[in-house]
Amino acid sequence: MKRRNTPTKEAVLEVLKTAGKAMSQDAIEQEIHMDINRATIYRVLNRFCEDGVLHRIVADDGKQYFALSDKNDNNKVSDNHFHFKCLACDTIECLPNEVSFTVPNAYSVAHMNCVLTGICKDCS
Numbered sequence: 001m002k003r004r005n006t007p008t009k010e011a012v013l014e015v016l017k018t019a020g021k022a023m024s025q026d027a028i029e030q031e032i033h034m035d036i037n038r039a040t041i042y043r044v045l046n047r048f049c050e051d052g053v054l055h056r057i058v059a060d061d062g063k064q065y066f067a068l069s070d071k072n073d074n075n076k077v078s079d080n081h082f083h084f085k086c087l088a089c090d091t092i093e094c095l096p097n098e099v100s101f102t103v104p105n106a107y108s109v110a111h112m113n114c115v116l117t118g119i120c121k122d123c124s
Contacts, residue, residue: 007034008034008040009044009048011032012032012041012044012048015028015032016028016054016066016067016068017068018031021091021092021093022065022067022083022092022093022094023065023066024064024066025038025042025066028041045066048066049066052069053068054066054067054068054069055067057083057113058115059115060085060115065083065092067083070094081095081096081099081114082094082097082099082115082116083095083114083115084117085116085117086117086118086123087117087118088123089120089122091120092115099112099114
């Protein structure tokens with residue numbers, strides 16, 4: 001479904017593109033230099049996730065982060081990858097390799113959320 005472009009959508013996308021990493025709603029809100037309602041930002045983030053523009057990462061503390069989605073050769077978004085949360089600087093980033101796994105018979109995976117925690121390359 002084609003959605004109309006708005007200044008809020010443009011601002012949210014620009015913040016995430018500039019950051020180049022996953023960000024929480026609070027962090028995105030702090031970087032937007034416009035008067036935008038918190039609920040509007042959350043709605044925009046959820047729609048971007050529905051449309052495959054962003055993907056949602058739920059960290060080990062339950063906090064949600066949002067990152068730009070990469071599209072593969074078939075123009076499909078791949079969320080089948082690990083994320084890394086740094087314990088020192090608190091950043092979350094997408095790790096580049098896809099994950100391969102198997103589940104027992106009669107199980108069907110619809111979504112996965114894998115977050116590794118430790119110290120990132122910048123903090124080590």
